[in-house]
Amino acid sequence: MVYTEEDDLKYQQALKDKIAHLRKEKNAVILAHNYQRPEVQDVADIRGDSLALAQAAIRTDAKIIVLCGVHFMAEIASILNPAKKVLLPVEVAGCPASDMITVKELRVKKDEHPDASVVCYVNSSAAVKAESDVCCTSANAIEVVKSLSNRKIIFVPDKNLGLYVKSHVKEKEIITWRGVCPTHVRVSLEEVLEAKEKYPDAEFIAHPECEMKVLKKANFIGGTGGMLKYVKSSPAKRFIIGTERGLIHRLKMENPEKEFFSPSRHFICADMKLTTLGWVTHALELEVHEVKVPEGVRLKAKKSLDRMLEITENNFAQKR
Numbered sequence: 406m407v408y409t410e411e412d413d414l415k416y417q418q419a420l421k422d423k424i425a426h427l428r429k430e431k432n433a434v435i436l437a438h439n440y441q442r443p444e445v446q447d448v449a450d451i452r453g454d455s456l457a458l459a460q461a462a463i464r465t466d467a468k469i470i471v472l473c474g475v476h477f478m479a480e481i482a483s484i485l486n487p488a489k490k491v492l493l494p495v496e497v498a499g500c501p502a503s504d505m506i507t508v509k510e511l512r513v514k515k516d517e518h519p520d521a522s523v524v525c526y527v528n529s530s531a532a533v534k535a536e537s538d539v540c541c542t543s544a545n546a547i548e549v550v551k552s553l554s555n556r557k558i559i560f561v562p563d564k565n566l567g568l569y570v571k572s573h574v575k576e577k578e579i580i581t582w583r584g585v586c587p588t589h590v591r592v593s594l595e596e597v598l599e600a601k602e603k604y605p606d607a608e609f610i611a612h613p614e615c616e617m618k619v620l621k622k623a624n625f626i627g628g629t630g631g632m633l634k635y636v637k638s639s640p641a642k643r644f645i646i647g648t649e650r651g652l653i654h655r656l657k658m659e660n661p662e663k664e665f666f667s668p669s670r671h672f673i674c675a676d677m678k679l680t681t682l683g684w685v686t687h688a689l690e691l692e693v694h695e696v697k698v699p700e701g702v703r704l705k706a707k708k709s710l711d712r713m714l715e716i717t718e719n720n721f722a723q724k725r
């Protein structure tokens with residue numbers, strides 16, 4: 406017997422039907438990050454960037470949250486909503502950048518700069534968040550840093566995002582860490598230039614986790630949520646996407662008349678792609694792979710997340 410593409414589609418549809426049934430039966434909500442596989446994004450109730458997923462986790466009244474993303478995202482949902490069962494379909498889906506700093510290392514850095522505030526990127530463990538003053542995402546990093554009264558800031562763990570913030574907030578002394586996103590740093594300047602040459606009419610938009618030499622070539626820099634908004638509002642018809650390729654699915658869905666190109670075959674986050682419809686079904690059916698944060702750590706990490714959400718909401722209210 407041969408297994409055809411048609412069989413594959415039938416199998417996917419059967420899983421989608423099962424997920425729809427389980428979601429209703431168990432009062433679950435499915436949240437998916439913009440880098441998830443297209444078919445996983447398609448079954449989600451809410452798709453979004455790290456900030457949108459955190460906000461959705463607070464608002465939901467579902468009993469179970471299935472977080473299709475990586476470990477730190479499920480931790481955030483659980484920190485903000487401890488009464489809910491938060492499931493991460495693939496237990497080992499992690500974020501290499503978030504593992505590039507430990508609490509011990511951060512404490513050493515804090516001892517070296519006792520007069521500094523600590524800002525941690527959401528791509529960090531709950532324990533590192535607990536050790537920080539305030540959290541930020543790529544959507545609000547600049548406003549979070551600007552909002553602090555302290556002049557000296559330790560920014561962890563993503564060096565490129567830290568340097569990008571530094572280039573926008575000249576009034577602060579920003580001490581960056583050595584962490585990087587292995588997916589975003591693999592795209593080279595040569596690849597970007599090649600793509601620009603091939604599609605001269607296209608705009609290049611990039612995530613601030615890319616290296617500065619790449620960012621310098623961008624028409625727009627922002628997190629995945631910012632990129633989605635930018636593409637919608639831009640009169641351009643073609644775009645070179647400087648981030649993980651999963652975003653292209655959503656961009657195509659929301660802008661069917663526009664064209665999108667990836668500058669690099671390396672723009673795939675292996676961890677984000679671990680989640681499949683099969684694993685979502687498995688987690689939901691058996692209610693396994695629950696993510697919980699020890700209460701002492703949770704309360705401290707929640708403070709740094711709450712502070713970020715407050716700053717973001719205040720700024721949003723002021724802009725309205």
Ligand code: 13P
Nearest residue numbers: 454455456543628629630
């Ligand atoms: P966004 O918050 O921009 O979606 O980014 C999340 C992330 O993990 C980037 O690598």
